[in-house]
Amino acid sequence: MNRLLLALRAFWMCLTNRDLAERVANALKPDEIGPDLRILNLLQRDGRLIDFLEEEIDGYGDAQIGAAVRDIHRGCAKVLREYLSIKPIHTAAEGASVVVDAGFNPAAIRLTGNVAGSPPFRGVLKHHGWKVEAVRLPDSLPRSGAQPVLSPAEIEIP
Amino acid sequence: MSKYVIGIDLGTTNSALAYAEPAASAPGGVAAIETPAITQCVAAGETADRSVLPSFLYLPADNEFAEGAIALPWQKKVDRLIGEFARDHGGKVPGRLVSSAKSSLALDGVDRRSGLLPFTAPPDVMRLSPVEAEAAYLIHLRDFWNHKIARKNAEDRLERQEVFLTVPASFDAAARELTIEAARAAGIEIVNLLEEPQAAFYAWLAAQGDDWRKKVNVGDIILVCDVGGGTTDFTLIGVSERDGDLDLTRLAVGEHILLGGDNMDLALAHAVAATLPGGFDTFDATRKIGLVHACRDAKEILFSDPDKSSVPVTVLGRGSRVIGGTLKTALDRDTLRTVLLDGFFPICAPTDHPARGKRVGLTEIGLPYASDPAITRHLARFLGLQAESLHAAAGSLHPSAVLFNGGVFQAGELRERIVRVLSDWAGKAVSILDAADLNLAVARGAAYLGLVKKGSGIRIRGGVSRSYYIGVEASAPAVPGVVPPIKAVCVVPMGMEEGTEADVPGSEFGLVVGEPAEFRFFGSTTRRDDTIGAVIERVIPDEIAELAPLETTLEAGSGRSQGQTVPVRLKTKVTEVGSLELWCRSTRDPGEWKLEFNVRDTPTNH
Numbered sequence: 001m002n003r004l005l006l007a008l009r010a011f012w013m014c015l016t017n018r019d020l021a022e023r024v025a026n027a028l029k030p031d032e033i034g035p036d037l038r039i040l041n042l043l044q045r046d047g048r049l050i051d052f053l054e055e056e057i058d059g060y061g062d063a064q065i066g067a068a069v070r071d072i073h074r075g076c077a078k079v080l081r082e083y084l085s086i087k088p089i090h091t092a093a094e095g096a097s098v099v100v101d102a103g104f105n106p107a108a109i110r111l112t113g114n115v116a117g118s119p120p121f122r123g124v125l126k127h128h129g130w131k132v133e134a135v136r137l138p139d140s141l142p143r144s145g146a147q148p149v150l151s152p153a154e155i156e157i158p
Numbered sequence: 159m160s161k162y163v164i165g166i167d168l169g170t171t172n173s174a175l176a177y178a179e180p181a182a183s184a185p186g187g188v189a190a191i192e193t194p195a196i197t198q199c200v201a202a203g204e205t206a207d208r209s210v211l212p213s214f215l216y217l218p219a220d221n222e223f224a225e226g227a228i229a230l231p232w233q234k235k236v237d238r239l240i241g242e243f244a245r246d247h248g249g250k251v252p253g254r255l256v257s258s259a260k261s262s263l264a265l266d267g268v269d270r271r272s273g274l275l276p277f278t279a280p281p282d283v284m285r286l287s288p289v290e291a292e293a294a295y296l297i298h299l300r301d302f303w304n305h306k307i308a309r310k311n312a313e314d315r316l317e318r319q320e321v322f323l324t325v326p327a328s329f330d331a332a333a334r335e336l337t338i339e340a341a342r343a344a345g346i347e348i349v350n351l352l353e354e355p356q357a358a359f360y361a362w363l364a365a366q367g368d369d370w371r372k373k374v375n376v377g378d379i380i381l382v383c384d385v386g387g388g389t390t391d392f393t394l395i396g397v398s399e400r401d402g403d404l405d406l407t408r409l410a411v412g413e414h415i416l417l418g419g420d421n422m423d424l425a426l427a428h429a430v431a432a433t434l435p436g437g438f439d440t441f442d443a444t445r446k447i448g449l450v451h452a453c454r455d456a457k458e459i460l461f462s463d464p465d466k467s468s469v470p471v472t473v474l475g476r477g478s479r480v481i482g483g484t485l486k487t488a489l490d491r492d493t494l495r496t497v498l499l500d501g502f503f504p505i506c507a508p509t510d511h512p513a514r515g516k517r518v519g520l521t522e523i524g525l526p527y528a529s530d531p532a533i534t535r536h537l538a539r540f541l542g543l544q545a546e547s548l549h550a551a552a553g554s555l556h557p558s559a560v561l562f563n564g565g566v567f568q569a570g571e572l573r574e575r576i577v578r579v580l581s582d583w584a585g586k587a588v589s590i591l592d593a594a595d596l597n598l599a600v601a602r603g604a605a606y607l608g609l610v611k612k613g614s615g616i617r618i619r620g621g622v623s624r625s626y627y628i629g630v631e632a633s634a635p636a637v638p639g640v641v642p643p644i645k646a647v648c649v650v651p652m653g654m655e656e657g658t659e660a661d662v663p664g665s666e667f668g669l670v671v672g673e674p675a676e677f678r679f680f681g682s683t684t685r686r687d688d689t690i691g692a693v694i695e696r697v698i699p700d701e702i703a704e705l706a707p708l709e710t711t712l713e714a715g716s717g718r719s720q721g722q723t724v725p726v727r728l729k730t731k732v733t734e735v736g737s738l739e740l741w742c743r744s745t746r747d748p749g750e751w752k753l754e755f756n757v758r759d760t761p762t763n764h
Binding site (some may be wrong): 048051053054055057063064065067068070071072127128138140141142152156 | 201202203204205206224226227229251289470472474475478479480481482484486580
């Protein structure tokens with residue numbers, strides 16, 4: 001990378017292109033600490049996921065939990081669909097025989113059982129896996145911070 | 159000349175935008191009409207594109223939101239939040255939420271240019287006038303357009319395009335004038351008004367192409383039944399023959415009925431809440447909104463799946479105890495039928511009339527909500543009045559087909575109910591004209607009219623939707639305590655065409671120079687036989703409604719002395735835009751003065 005050329009180009013583009021200038025300004029901000037928690041923010045906002053996981057549910061009957069979970073499921077599923085594109089990694093049906101060729105991505109495919117010898121491996125697809133194909137999280141939500149807000153406290157003034 | 163024609167549906171609860179590029183049409187074909195999704199703030203910290211822009215405006219308190227949380231791509235500092243987040247958040251902070259601004263635009267007896275909204279605003283909240291609120295929605299749409307579609311092309315900016323703005327058919331001359339004022343405030347130069355039910359009909363024409371001629375016959379009367387989120391609007395369109403081709407004429411429009419889909423969802427929520435301990439009124443605002451949403455979803459499921467007999471309705475716990483606080487009930491088909499079909503669309507006789515009288519509780523917000531929720535009874539009254547007005551044979555009027563508009567009619571059962579009622583009244587089957595997208599039809603139809611105006615295509619004729627009158631005190635001996643009777647002089651006959659003007663024969667008035675002169679002003683949607691200059695000796699309130707008065711002040715100018723009386727005659731103009739102008743013309747010299755709608759004062763005769 002020729003950094004001098006890049007710097008000059010960035011200089012010129014910042015002068016002439018407002019959108020790009022904003023992106024450069026963002027890039028120049030000091031790194032925020034911690035992970036990007038926007039998805040948690042949305043899962044709580046539309047699906048009440050944090051409330052659900054943080055609640056002590058042992059005391060409730062199945063019917064009571066079931067009634068709420070239907071709504072929580074709907075809300076969280078909507079968030080996943082709207083802000084992420086989640087697709088199976090392996091397109092074959094679960095239970096089908098599949099072949100794993102040499103040079104497979106070990107992060108995307110995990111071998112279990114009688115793993116011996118060298119690829120290609122023959123096996124049965126037990127779980128098709130998940131991957132995120134696209135992320136569409138809103139830019140203006142806070143990503144992180146020292147104590148990220150997942151959901152603001154609500155105070156009703158009578 | 160503008161490159162695009164833009165149709166804007168400035169709705170009571172939702173606004174939408176459609177556009178087309180006339181030059182892009184193939185020879186002999188019609189250009190495609192696009193309906194871009196509108197960028198808006200949908201939650202704190204999130205903007206997204208939605209097919210419609212909810213017509214809600216929220217006035218945030220200082221420091222209410224984190225910096226940038228409600229910013230728009232084209233505007234960093236937002237002091238008026240508009241759209242989905244305004245609606246959802248404002249539901250919890252009602253004192254800062256402006257809603258149904260369009261209906262207050264048609265509100266007589268208040269100053270529609272002064273800060274009125276929100277009606278329930280606390281003293282420290284700035285209030286907006288209905289005109290300012292409507293302008294704010296247009297400004298949002300304008301800025302969105304300029305950001306997304308015009309971009310850097312100054313020629314393509316919305317202000318430079320020909321805009322077709324829809325208004326309820328029931329809007330009177332003053333409300334139309336105020337709508338134009340809002341458009342001007344948003345910088346829109348070329349604006350045309352179009353009635354919403356007509357726009358819905360144009361959308362149907364656009365979808366049919368040339369096939370529409372096969373679907374209607376000469377002599378047909380088509381009812382456009384438009385039930386929006388907050389208003390109900392009826393229009394009759396007649397099919398006739400002219401020069402061997404089919405011709406469409408708007409025959410009649412109904413009165414402004416403040417009743418719509420939102421009332422239905424609220425009624426369902428009340429019915430469902432009745433099964434819960436405490437009932438609807440014990441809920442806080444957030445839970446009420448949650449319940450209304452849940453009921454609307456349940457209603458849509460029941461209507462779309464006839465096999466289901468009941469759909470669970472849950473409202474999640476309000477605090478962080480989401481499971482423990484959850485309320486669970488269900489909406490069953492019987493409740494849905496009782497509340498919606500029997501409550502809002504009951505089977506009734508053609509002679510039934512809506513119940514009158516104020517409904518306590520619904521009127522607190524300031525708008526004159528309909529006191530009878532039965533849309534079918536309002537329809538009966540409308541058809542009954544128009545049958546008389548149109549001199550229908552046997553004194554009754556039966557539409558041969560009906561075109562539905564508004565999201566409410568996504569439910570097949572509700573469409574069927576209206577058709578059944580109309581068929582019962584007519585004694586023969588009434589057909590349905592299939593409409594495509596009920597939520598965007600009005601905007602699409604408005605854009606289609608833009609294409610029609612630039613090229614070939616059928617135009618619905620109709621002219622002015624009501625006749626207008628000036629009130630003149632009848633000369634009678636003054637009796638203390640008795641209000642002298644009022645005569646009405648017709649100054650605009652119903653059906654007067656756009657782009658025409660006429661002198662009002664007969665009546666001559668004396669105006670005093672330098673003093674404001676005020677005229678009482680009346681309108682009627684049924685008196686179609688009155689010609690210009692006709693005098694109605696007795697004003698019957700059922701037929702002729704009093705509107706905001708008209709006023710003018712003659713400037714003394716040269717050649718006239720202060721206090722002098724100038725004899726004038728009236729002249730009326732219907733502009734191309736679709737607004738109404740009344741002028742006083744001196745009979746002695748060439749002087750002319752425009753009469754303005756006095757929407758500032760409370761009329762004394764109410």
